[in-house]
Amino acid sequence: MRSKVQAFISRESLLREGDKVLVACSGGSDSVALLSVLSSLGFDCVAAHMNFSLRDEESDRDEAFVRHLCEKLCIPLEIKKVDANKYAAEKSLSIEMAARELRYEWFEDLRENLHLQAIAVGHHMDDDIETFFLNLFRGSGPKGLAGIPVKNGYVVRPLLCVSRQEIQDYLVHQHLDF
Numbered sequence: 001m002r003s004k005v006q007a008f009i010s011r012e013s014l015l016r017e018g019d020k021v022l023v024a025c026s027g028g029s030d031s032v033a034l035l036s037v038l039s040s041l042g043f044d045c046v047a048a049h050m051n052f053s054l055r056d057e058e059s060d061r062d063e064a065f066v067r068h069l070c071e072k073l074c075i076p077l078e079i080k081k082v083d084a085n086k087y088a089a090e091k092s093l094s095i096e097m098a099a100r101e102l103r104y105e106w107f108e109d110l111r112e113n114l115h116l117q118a119i120a121v122g123h124h125m126d127d128d129i130e131t132f133f134l135n136l137f138r139g140s141g142p143k144g145l146a147g148i149p150v151k152n153g154y155v156v157r158p159l160l161c162v163s164r165q166e167i168q169d170y171l172v173h174q175h176l177d178f
Contacts, residue, residue, distance in 0.1 A: 001162055001170040005037050008161035012150050015158070019117040020044040022110055024103070025069070025077075027062045030122030032069065032178040033167045034159055038120060039073055047077045048110055050103050052084035054095070065177075078114075080106055104155075111154055123148050124159040124167060 009015050015038075023038055025031040025047040039045050049066040051059050063079060070077040088098035107119045150157055159167065171178060 001033075001166050002037055002040060004161055004166075005158050006041055009041075009156075009158050014151055014156040015043060015118055015120075017042070018044070020046065020115065021156075022078075022107055022114070022116045022119045023047050023075075024107060024119065024121045025049050025066050026122075027066045027069070027178060028122070029164075029167055029171055029178040030124055030159060032176055033170050034120060034122040035069070035073065035075065036174060036176055037170070038158065039075060045075050046110070046114060046116065047075050048107060049077065049079050050099075050106060051079065051081040052099050052102070053081060054084055054099075069176075078110055108154070117154075119155045121155060121157055122159055123157045125161065125163045 015021060021038055021043045023031070023035045023045050025035050026049065035045060035047055047066065047070050049063060051063045053059055055062075063081075067077060067079070082102050084095060084099050084102060087093075087102055088095045091098060091101070093101070110116070111119055148157060148160065150160055162170075
């Protein structure tokens with residue numbers, strides 16, 4: 001998987017050698033694999049974990065897991081705890097949209113303040129296929145049917161070339177929990 005992601009990054013011009021990259025890390029399989037792969041490819045990674053306070057103790061356990069993972073991988077970590085429900089109510093947004101706004105606004109602030117070249121997120125091939133079909137059933141036009149963009153401003157998606165199963169296999173091979 002590592003070589004496949006490396007070739008995809010090069011082919012799509014997502015990152016350059018020596019780039020400092022903010023890696024969104026929820027603690028789920030996709031983000032753990034992303035952090036591991038980018039770090040192993042030599043990118044200077046900083047992980048970012050946002051605790052949305054949506055699942056009480058479980059959210060705090062996710063945060064502790066990511067903290068431990070980053071210590072194990074020797075990767076600097078930025079953490080922010082927010083009240084996503086409160087934000088959603090104040091802005092009249094769904095919880096999903098509120099979390100997205102909070103997350104991407106913070107990621108961009110970190111990118112600027114830490115002088116990073118990119119923000120890497122863990123969307124993969126299966127996410128792209130699901131997005132295509134969701135948009136198709138909603139009646140989207142050509143833009144919606146294009147799926148998830150590989151690059152959108154500073155946001156890059158290096159795992160769009162791999163499937164969920166490849167990510168799972170990689171994590172098993174690397175002995176990484178999520």
